[in-house]
Amino acid sequence: MRASKVPLGAVSAVVGFLVIVEFTSGVLQGYYTPLLTDIARFLGVHDADVNWFEGTQLMVSALVVPALAKLGDMVGHKRILLISTAITAVASIALAFSPNFWIFLIAWSLQGFYVVWLPLEIALIYSRSRQHPHAAALTRKSAAYLVAGLELGAIAGALAAGALGVALAGQLWLILLIPALAVVACFFVVLFGVTESPEKTGGTLDRGGLVLITTALLVLTAGLSFMRLNGPGNPLPWLAIALGILLFVPFVRYELKQADPLIDIRMFRTPAMWPVQVTAGLFGVSVLGAQAPLSTFARTDASVYGYGLSASTGETSILIGIYILSLVVGALLFPLVTRVVRPRVALIGAALLVALGYLLFLPLHDTLPQLLVNMTVAGIGSGALVAALPAAAAAAAPHGQTGVATGLTNTTKTIGGAFASCVFGIALLSYVTTSTGAEGTAGSLEGYMIVWTICGVTALVAAALLVFVPKLAFQDAAETVEQTPAVR
Template sequence: MRTSRATLVGGVVGALVVVEFTSGVLQGYYTPLFTDVARHLGIQDADINWFEAAQLLLSAIVVPFMARLGDMFGHRKILIFSLVVTLVASIGVAFAPTFPIFIAAWALQGFYVVWLPMNISIIFLRARDRPNSAALTRKGAGLIVVALQAGAIIGALAGGQLGTIFEGRLWLTLSVPAVLVAVALLVVIFKVPDPGVRAGGKVDSRGTVVLSLALLAITGGLSLVRLHGVTAWVFGMVLLGIFLLWVFVRVEQRSADPLIDIAMFKRPELWPVFLTSALFGVSVLGAQGPLSTFARTDPGEVGYGLGANSATASYLIGGYVMSLLVGAGLFAQVSRSLTPRKVLIGASALVATGYFALIPFHDSFGQVLGCMIVAGVGSGALVAALPAAAAAAAPPHQTGVATGLTNTTKVIGGSFASSAFALALAGGAVVTTSGAESTAGSLSGYIAVWAICGGTAVVATIFLFAVPKVAFMSPPIGDVDGLPAADAGGAVAPDAHPREG
C-alpha cells in the first residue's frame, strides 16, 4: 500500500503540482502590475475592474461545459486543451497593443479555472481501484492546493520584483507567466498518463447554450452593479438568468445525455457540497478586495482602518494566503483522524469564526491578521476538501462535472458577493476628521461584509450536518454506482463505460 501511494503521489500528483503552482502564479502575478498595465493601455484604474468581470464571466460559462467534455472524452485531453488556450492567451496578454485585445486575451486566460477540477478528477480516477481511493484523492487534492496557494504567494512577490527589475519593458515582465504555462503543458504531455475512463454520450448543445445564457445574464447583471449601482437593468438581467436556469433544469431532465445530471443535486452527499461551494465563494472570492482597502484606510483621517502602506498590506494578504496553504496542507492529515464530513464542518466553522471575530477585533494589524489566519486555515481546507468530496461522492463517470460544479457555484457566489460588498462599502457618506468628504468605504459597510461572510459560513456549516456520516469514504473497488470492477491491469468488462484503448 505504501508503494502504491508513493507511486500515485510522486508520479501523477507530482506532475499536477506543477500545473496548480502555475495556476497560483497566474492568480497572483499580475496584481502588483495592474497600475503599470493601466498606464500602458491608456485606461483609468477603475477600468481594471473589467479584468475580474471578464474572467468571472468566462469561468462561470466554460467550467460546466469543459468538465462535461472531460468526462466524455478524457480529463487529460481537456486539461491539455485548456493549457494550450491559456498559453496562447498569456502570450496575448504580454503583447496586446490595445485594451480590447488585452481584455479578450485576459478573459481567455481564465481557462486555467478548468485545471483544478480536471486535476482532481485525474487523481480520483487513477486511485479508484485502490481500497483507500478517497483518502488518496484527499491527499492528492491537498498537495495540489498547497501548490496553488504557494504559487499565488510566489507569483505576487515575483510580479512586483520583476516589474521593478524590467521597468520600461512591461512585455518582458508579462511574458514570464506564458513561459510557466508552457512548462506545465509539457509536464502534462509527458508525465501524466490518461486514466482511460470515458462516460461516452453526446455534447448537450441545447443545455450548454441555455446554461451559458443563464450564467451570462446573472454574472453580467451583477457586474453592472459596480458601474451603475442597482438598477432595473440589473434586476431584469438577474431575473432573466434565474428563469433561464429553470429552463435549463427542464431541458436537462429531458435530455438523454445532459450537460449536468440534475439528479446529482438530489444526492444527500452532494447538494450540501455544491451549496457550501456557493456560500464559500462569498468570502474566498468576494472579501479580499475589502480586506486590502480596509488595511490601506488611514485611521487618522476617518477613525478606522490600519493605515498600512502597500508593503504592510501585502504582509497581511500574504499571511492570509499562507494560512490558506496551511489549511490545504492539513486537510488530508486531519481527514485520516476525522471523517471528511467532520473536516468540512470544522473548516466552515473556522471561516465563520474568523470573519465574525473581525467585527469587534479590527483596531490593529495584529487583530486583523489573527482573524484572517483563522478564516484562512478553514478556507484552505475547503479549497481542497470541496472538489475532493464532490469527486468521491459522484458517479465515477461524472467526476469532472461534479468537481467542476464546485468551481462554478463558487464563482456565482463570489459574483453576488463582490457586487453586494461594493454597494455596502459605498453606502453612507464618509467624512474625514477635518470635515471633508472621503473616498474610503464606510465602517458600517466593512462590518456588513464581515457579517455576511461569517453568516454564509454558518449557513454552510448547518447544511453540511445534513451530509450522511459515511459520505466521501472509499467505496468498495468496482462497486460505485454499478461501475464494473477493474481487473489487475486496470481494464473493465466490455459493457462498462467506454475507455481509451
C-alpha cells in the same frame, strides 16, 4: 474512526506533474493581487472598478467549466487540461500588452480558463485511482498536495510581484509578462509530463443543455453588470437577475430528459452531493469575492482616510503571502484530520473557521497583527475547503460523472464569487472624503464592514447545510468498516 494511512508513493504516482500545474495556477492567483492598485492607477480607474476584473473572470469561468468538465469525462481530462492551458497562456500574454481598461478586462476574463484545472486534475486522479481500495482517501490526500502546490505558487507569485513592483517600477508591462511565461512553460509540462485518464465515456456533447445554461448565465451576468453600472435602485438589474435565475428552470427540465446530459441534475438529489455544491457556492463568496477588497483595504492610506494599513506593494504581498501560507496549512491538515474524524465533520469545522476569521474583521481591523490573525483563521478553513470540496464531489459522483461533479464545485464557487464581487463592488463604490476635504478613490469603511459580514454569514450557512450530509459520506468502504462510534 481512524482511516488507513495512504502511502506517499501511491499519492505521488497519481499526482506527478499535476503539482507543477497547480503551482502555476497559484502564481496566477497570487501574482496580480498586490498589483491591483497599481493596475487601477495605470488604467485610470477607481479601486471599486477592480472588482470588475474578478466579476467578469469568474463569470467566464462559470460559463466554460461545465462544458470543459463534461468534455474531460468524454475525451480525456488531460486533453481538455491542455486546451485550457493554451487559452490561459494567450490571455496572460495579452494582459501584459493591453493598452486600456476594456482590452485588459477581456484578457483578464479569458485568463479565467485556468479555473477548470483543479477539477480536471481531481477527476483525473480519481479516475486513475478508482481501483485502489482507498480511492477516496487517496484522492483527498492528492487534492491536499495539489492545493498545497497551488498556494505555494500563490505565495511565490505574491512575493515576486511585490519585489518586481519595486524593482521594475514604471514598467508594468514587463511585470505582467512574468506570469504569462510561467503559463507557457506549464503548457509543455502538461503536454509531456501528464498521463491521460484511463477512462473516457465518449458520446457527444449536450449542445442544447450548453446553449440553455450559457444563456441563463449570460443573462445573470448582464444583470450583475447592470447592477454595477446603474446601482441597486434601478429595477433593470433586478429584472435581469430574476430572468437569469428563471432560465435555469427550462435548463433543468431539458437536462432531466436527456440520456447523456451536460450536467446530470439527478446528482443534486443525493444527500451527499447537494450540500457540497451549495457550500461551494457560498464558499466562493469569501475565497473569490473578497480577495480584491482585502488587498485594497491594506493599501488604503490611514493618514488620508482614517482607516486601512497604509501598506506598500511589498508589505501587501507579504500580508497575502502569510494568508496563503495558512491556506497551505489548512489543505495539508484536512487529510490528517479525516483520519481522526469523518470527512463530513472536518468539512463543517473548516466552514466554521472561515466564518470566525471573517467575522473577527468587524471588531479587529485597525492593526497589521489583527488582520494577520483574522486572515490566518479564515485561511486555514479556506485551504481545507479548497482541497476537500472537489474531492468530496468526486467521491459522491456516479461512475463516469467525476469531471462533471468536480467541475460543478468550481462552477457554483465561481457563481458565488461573481455575485459577491458585484455586491462588494457596490458596497465599496461610495466615494469617501479625504482628510483635506477632497474626494478620494478608496472604498468606504462601511463597505468593508459589509464585505466581512457577508463572508462570515455565508460561511455559517454553509456549515449548517453540511450538517445534512450523511454521516458516512465521502468515505471508502474500508474506512466505513474500520470506523467506531466514537466520533460522529
